[in-house]
Amino acid sequence: MGCTVMNTAEFIRRRRACKPVPSGTVLLHFDDGYLDNWVAAAPILRRHRMQATLFVSLEFAAPDRPEPQTLDDTSSPARWDGYLSWGEIRALDRAGPDKVFDVQPHGVDHIRVPVGPRSVGRLTRENWKRHAWMQWAAMRGSKHDWYLPEEPPAVPAGTAIPESDAALAAPAFTGGQQETAAEYGARVRAELARCRTEFKARLGKAPELFCWPQNRTSSLARRIAAQEGYWATTAGQGSNRAGEDPAVISRVHAGENAAGFESAWIDTWHFHATVRCFQGNAYWYLVILAAGVSKALHRRVNARRQRSRQCQGAPAA
Ligand SMILES: [Zn+2]
Known part of the structure; x- marks a missing residue:
């Protein structure tokens, strides 16, 4: 490049x-x-x-x-x-x-910190790793093995997930009160x-x-x-x-599965495009846009599949 x-x-x-x-x-x-x-x-x-x-x-x-x-x-x-x-x-x-x-x-x-009284959902066995900051905040000492257990290691499933922001970016809301500046x-x-x-x-x-x-x-x-x-x-x-x-x-972030699925080839071109856009060459934005659309479609299809699997698993009413 x-x-x-x-x-x-x-x-x-x-x-x-x-x-x-x-x-x-x-x-x-x-x-x-x-x-x-x-x-x-x-x-x-x-x-x-x-x-x-x-x-x-x-x-x-x-x-x-x-x-x-x-x-x-x-x-x-x-x-x-x-x-x-x-x-x-x-x-x-x-x-x-x-x-x-x-x-x-x-x-x-x-970690993140709660920033208001609202909750945005509840911890489950499926989503706790996406909200891992709640476990990290409650774990004392080293958290190097936090991802190994099947079940959340420190804060149990069922706990409300508060609205939050990165801990160093915003005043925390704890005990019903907002931190002062x-x-x-x-x-x-x-x-x-x-x-x-x-x-x-x-x-x-x-x-x-x-x-x-x-x-x-x-x-x-x-x-x-x-x-x-x-x-x-x-x-x-x-x-x-x-x-x-x-x-x-x-x-800029260089990640994987830029198009919503595993492809080293697409990830390489996505990274290439990200760097070129950052350098000011806007034409490359088309590659990023295409990958973004593909990712959104994949997410939607996967969510639909998961929902239909859950429905099939549920007892008939
Ligand atoms: Zn980080």
Whole structure:
């Protein structure tokens, strides 16, 4: 695609110093600290001599264990699921000629908070993973294995799901009361400060970047991040051009099943189109639009199938 991958810290340094950034520069970010970043992504990045940023949430780190295999190591099958341990995060962040990941914080627990008295549904055995933040909020300590049980591990099925927003993006509504701006600010500051303290203790460095969970933040949270010493944070709505605030990073999401079903080919073209649109070439939007329509149709067909299956399973009236 004619793009050059740049380390995000270097990109921010250049923007802060008003130095030019070559056109076609791309930054790579991997969120949440998944084990597959070690197993699959790191060897690919190493092979292509690319550097990426890995954003980890403190309370999702797995317990320490022997170093896992990578996909390049074919002596035994690699394990893919779950989260990185601090030992692995430290190894990935360690300086050296084959370093591919710069590790930066993605908050403490990645939760949402209730933002009003309304509920939007009830937890069931089927939907609890989609509302996993409710489990994470109620789980003490590491949440690295939250996804393993069949049943919700901390908040039972039947519980009302409150209307919510990402925890660092909005004042919480608890005990029938809305947090004041000061209380909300104090909560954000405490989380940003805890990330700084833990990064110093575990990785021996002060973090420079912060990735807002769920790509959501507020102007107050951004101000607090700057006061807490973070150079730049994510969740921007721009396109990282000269003239935009260098403390704000805007990102596009590269996911899977872009058209609603599994196809590496379509996902590749969708990603290609997303990057081109971001660079300002609007023609590629047609590819994104087509994938979006296909995804919506697939979702509708699947929902209809599920409903008819439920009806067939129900006793006759
Ligand atoms: Zn995340």
